[in-house]
Amino acid sequence: MLAQSFSQTGSIRENNQDHLLIDPELRLAIIADGQGAAGKVLAEQAATAMHQRLREIAPVTSGDENLYRLSEAYELARQTVTRPGDPCCNIAAAWISRGTVAVFATGTCRLLISTPDNNAWREQREFAMPASDGEAILLVSEGAAAALSSLQLQPALNGMLAQTDTENFTAFANQTTAVYDGDDCSAILLRLDQADLTAGTPHEIELFEHYNRSYSCKLWVPLSIVGCVGLAALASASKLKPILNRIKS
Structure with a gap:
């Protein structure tokens, strides 16, 4: 200033x-x-x-x-x-x-x-x-x-x-x-x-906003990926469960 x-x-x-x-x-x-x-x-x-x-x-x-x-x-x-x-x-x-x-x-x-x-x-x-x-x-x-x-x-x-x-x-x-x-x-x-x-902004908030603006991978992208992986894992587990039950029997 x-x-x-x-x-x-x-x-x-x-x-x-x-x-x-x-x-x-x-x-x-x-x-x-x-x-x-x-x-x-x-x-x-x-x-x-x-x-x-x-x-x-x-x-x-x-x-x-x-x-x-x-x-x-x-x-x-x-x-x-x-x-x-x-x-x-x-x-x-x-x-x-x-x-x-x-x-x-x-x-x-x-x-x-x-x-x-x-x-x-x-x-x-x-x-x-x-x-x-x-x-x-x-x-x-x-x-x-x-x-x-x-x-x-x-x-x-x-x-x-x-x-x-x-x-x-x-x-x-x-x-x-x-x-x-x-x-x-x-x-x-x-x-x-x-x-x-950015004057007066706490350092941790300033860093978060800087990286969120600077990179194309926004915060919601990795969160979405983690969510999709989790859903896929649940779906795979549900499909494998009948097969495992048959093997055990």
Whole structure:
């Protein structure tokens, strides 16, 4: 998984209230956009709490549970770092595990996905899909999201669709902060590769699936052969039994 990121402090406050977290091993990316006077601290605490929760449950989470677990981790983090009614933060998060991509975004954060068979960005808020080699995921905070509609930004945004292009992300970062200079601007670009398709899968399951895909002799073939041999043996035994009885008599 290739990950690129940037975060630029906006002009409306001294501190950058966006917190970026990328864990290449867990294949998790989070942008937390803090709110209120303590937004910077809340964003960092929320992202850290989500990260810790997902690290704990990743070994026992199947791919079809990824989206639920991702949103659950956010809710638990929000409850941990704030009291009811207090401002916390908006997030954009992506988690790739056991062949499934789960994405989750709240509030003014946005999240865009592009797959190899559909060369265009599509916004998602809460979505899960099979991971694919070359898939791109773009996470943005409120400031960067405000700049996405600018025509000036479209060439760099579309340029990031190219699977082998890394320079367009730098152009995207520069133009985003030039177009919008209010709130903090942050973005993470993830590009999946072949290794991400089996990430998080227990080794024994991964080996079984590999050999089952790689060889023409599927698991049901030897089982069928064993079954046929067994039936043939039973049939032969039933035919021999009368002959043996006659010999004995």
